[in-house]
Amino acid sequence: MHGISLDRYDLAILSVLQKNSALTNSELGERVSLSPSQCSRRKARLEAEGVIKGYSARLDANSLGFGLRAITRVNLKAHGESMDDDFVTLLTKHAMVREAYSVSGDADYVLHVIAKDLTEFSDFIHHHLLPHPNVTQVRSEIILRSMKEEQGLPMPK
Amino acid sequence: MHGISLDRYDLAILSVLQKNSALTNSELGERVSLSPSQCSRRKARLEAEGVIKGYSARLDANSLGFGLRAITRVNLKAHGESMDDDFVTLLTKHAMVREAYSVSGDADYVLHVIAKDLTEFSDFIHHHLLPHPNVTQVRSEIILRSMKEEQGLPMPK
DNA sequence: CCAAATAGCGCACAGCTTGTGCGCAACTGG
DNA sequence: CCAGTTGCGCACAAGCTGTGCGCTATTTGG
Structure with missing residues (x-):
């Protein structure tokens, strides 16, 4: 899952498609100095190799009525295999939890939570997260403003 | 920026396109029970209204060689308008900083940082973030495993 | 309560896009 | 030095996109 070699054309294509995947192969070709047909072929190859995982x-x-986002850190009581599984199920079940990471540091898990408003968020914390038998501590930072939000990854090298 | 009314077809289209935007209007039409032409029109409208911000x-x-991700909380000394601006410039300049949020809570900013490895990450923290005159504290949680990573948003109602 | 206006639909079609076959040129290894 | 391989652009068939059109259902207004 790591032995794929990407030349400068591949990286250029990935960089452009990451920003705008709705471009035609002609437009893409102009930007990376390649013919439309070759763009089509490279795109297909990058998809097959799994470098491109999909298009979104x-x-x-705001248009969908989500006005509140937060970064929530969670600490658990025990760290047995099955203990965590139960907690992970909780995370998976709730659509409000958009991202959930097992981390090394002060906390055990870090979540990125999205909600309609503070009431909905508070409900989630107090009625679902804190009552869970394995949760010992929950600390949240409410997002006030997004300074930077790059979708995707930087280009290496 | 909030008065847009979306019917069930719009929500269905958004839900599908969020998962896979490479579908043709025919395929999209099948899934949401609408003709291709109507899908095309609604898509165009949702783009114009700003509900769809773009395609990625x-x-x-891993294919691109990024093996390390972290959630980093930053505290600043002062909170003047221009003080923050200078710090935000730092965040914008570094491609490693993928997301940066101004937050309310224990920290002032929360960052989502991506790096090749621990060395590169440590370099960023010690040679760029901590030396900044306005930074007083930096605390990081290294991501061990991603339990959930929804790209995009849940569908309301 | 009914008529006019509006909004939203599918169909048809012109123009454009996609992806493959092909021939060519540039590297690669024996 | 030459056969094999790789990657390129061109050309073209198949398929997709988006707009004009006519139709129907819903809304508006007198």
């Missing part, structure tokens, strides 16, 4: 529409959170 | 390729971090 980026949606506007 | 999802890339594989």
